Amino acid sequence: MSHQLSDITKLISRQLGIKKVAGEHRLREDLGAESLDIQNIVSTIEDKYHIAVDDEEIVALKSVADVHELVQAKCRPA
Amino acid sequence: MTSPETLIQLLEGRAGTNPEGEALVFGGEPLTYGSLMSDLNRVGAYLVNTGLKKRERVVVVVPNGPLFFSAFFGIIRAGGIAVPIFHESGADRILAIAHLCQANRVLFDPGIDVKKRQAVQQAGLQTEVIDHALSRGDNAEFPQIAADDIAFLQYTSGSTGNPKGVRLSHRTLLTNVRQMIAGMELTPDEVFVSWLPVYHDMGLILMTMAPFYLGARLVLLPTSLARVGVWLQTIQDYSGTFTAAPDFAYRLCCRYIRDPGKYDLSSLRMALNAAEPVREDTIHRFQEAFGLGPVSAPAYGLAEATVGVSTWPPGTPIKVDEHGLVSVGKPFPQIQLNIVDDEGRALGPGETGEIMIQSPALCLGYHDNPEAQKALFNEDGALHSGDLGYLDDEGDLFIAGRLKNVIIAAGRSIAPQEVEETADAHQEVRLSAALGIDRGNIQGEQVYLFAEVRRPSAMDDAAMEDLEMRIVDALHERLGFRPGRVYLISPRTIPRTANGKVQHALLKERYLSGALRADGLILFPEY
DSSP states (O other), X not given: OHHHHHHHHHHHHHHHTOSOOOTTOBTXXXXXXXXXXXXXXXXXXXXXXXXXXXXXXXHTOOBHHHHXXXXXXXXXXX | OOOOSSHHHHHHHHHHHOTTSEEEEETTEEEEHHHHHHHHHHHHHHHHHTTOOTTOEEEEEOXXXXXXXXXXXXXXXXXXXXXXXXXXXXXXXXXXXXXXXXXXXXXXXXXXXXXHHHHHHHTTOEXXXXXXXXXXXXOOOOOOOOTTSEEEEXXXXXXSSSOEEEEEXXXXXXXXXXXXXXXXXXXXXXXXXXXXXXXXXXXXXXXXXXXXXXXOEEEEOOSOOTTHHHHHHHHHHTTOOEEEEXXXXXXXXXXXXXXXXXXXXXXXXXXXXXXXOOOHHHHHHHHHHTTOOSOEEEOXXXXXXXXXXXXXXXXXXXXXXXXXXXXEEEEOTTOEEEXXXXXXXXXXXXXXXXXXXXXXXXXXXXXXXXXXXXXXXXXXXXXXXXXXXXXXXXXXEEEEEESSOOEEETTEEEOHHXXXXXXXXXXXXXXXXXXXXXXXXXXXXXXXXXXXXXXXXXXXXXXXXXXXXXXXXXXXXXXXXXXXXXXXXXXXXXXXXXXXXXXXXHHHHHHHTTHHHHTTOEEEOOO
């Protein structure tokens, strides 16, 4: 699933205007994302993957890898 | 204390009668009025002794904290005019503002990025780091300051082109402070808790000058919403009674605080909600989550009226109309509101038109911008707010929209033109348009940028990705925010009038209706 991780890093890179984004980066501490930026990342992901993310899940997003895992879990066929 | 006529008199009075009195607490450390006065005198002396002239503008780039006040009031003490701007402004933004107000000097925080400072110096400006000015300042002969002298310029995003410097005198500032104190029944027993940026009107005038005026306690926090819990914890720890924020911040509290019962906010008397459209849902959810009575006070204001225009007395339940609009209450004392149609004719109760404001605390116009200045007031001296609203039968104000083309994102007013200039500076971009889009989610209105690319055929996905990233980086660097979305679109997609003016409303309609997507005009991304 490394392909999908690169999709997520690219999306976050564009959303935050930061060139180098990696899975281990923490959204706030390493990438300087504000709460508003994280909400905007989530909205973009919802549009791209046609998923809905609820409040509890947003609060749990700490790193780029967390965003990737969330998308994988949501996109997995039931 | 007799009523002070200038901000300096106000602080001198406090320092004279109670030098050990606490002006504010920041990071758990108190700053006394005595220290504040001695610090601002030293900065003022340094400026006078290094040649500052009366009414000379000095740009202040310092974040929330005691040093901001040494810089801001030090400039005023020295007879200059302070020009506070967002502390994370990039070098080109600092230079643009300095150019607009003809400033030769910039005061920086000690934490300033060396490269940014060098870039400002290389453009020919004199830069000072505030702690250096503090340590070098000694004694000086300070010029006389009068009530009608301009204390500072508040740069605000205008709807056409360049930011405008709103001219605020000591008299207008202190008049509005008194209006707000009376209208909100604020007392010296108040405990203000604020993370709002001190370079900007609500954070500076309401949240610091009002407590200084009252001699009330002020607990100041760094400007960040990364951890909303810090704000709530501070209200609890200091038994805060008064706080203020845009609706977005209260929405974040409802969303991010998992265990609201953990915070005891029972000391809170008033939580002002302003600078962004107020949502009924936010107020109910916030009060309910934290077990509060009717503490939320929807309010209205604008920099051109100094800051505060209207709100409710403490403890008033909110009033909502049949369209779900939340009333921002009645005007503060001595402020008169009239609603007019586009030909300036007075409208009656319930009729929506432009809000016109009469007040002794109106600004003195814009710095060095006679054209905008002329359009600001009508022949009776009433201020064109640029906002649309109506007064109900009881004289309560409802805000219905805005005439000015300004995007309000998380409480910040952003001029589309400033965003567009930044995007257009990229050589791949032919023309861009910035819209305010509210999709009804927690973010509220956000900047959506539509950038026409010159040669779509010359760009693959990687090039488009790279361009988007650079545009966002440039916006963050220059204006300090990131847009909700950037779309790269086909050339000649942005509708324009015959004389070339971008038709934002028409583009918005085409985007929201799905027409841009359906017509294949959005090149990137595909969602």
